[in-house]
Amino acid sequence: MALTEKRIAFFDVDNTLLKGSTLFFLGRGMYQRGFFTKKDISAFVLANIRYRLTGKENKEEIARFQNAATDFIKGHNVIEIEKIGQEIYEEYVSPAIWQGTVEIANEHLSKMRKFG
DSSP: OOOOOOOOOOOOOBTTTBSSOHHHHHHHHHHHTTSSOHHHHHHHHHHHHHHHHHOOOOHHHHHHHHHHHHHHHTTOOHHHHHHHHHHHIIIIIHHHBOHHHHHHHHHHHHTTOOOO
């Protein structure tokens, strides 16, 4: 079987393709659906404020939130989590996308330019 060339690009989307933090949007959406407590969401909010003010991520804090997120989704099936992810994208992520950045990315894709 012949190999076909595939192209892929990786982006840091937070404050690059969209305004804000995707982790914050995920936390907010899951909080509204009962996955997190007020204490949990308060930690997300404070981390997001720090990120928005400094533009710097705290790797230890991100790891802690990621571990907490995996604990909260235990016991839920994949279809349910995919549905919630799509809803959160439509509610929070999509409206935060910077259209100009998307247009530039689409231009690169249409011309099949190499990244990196």
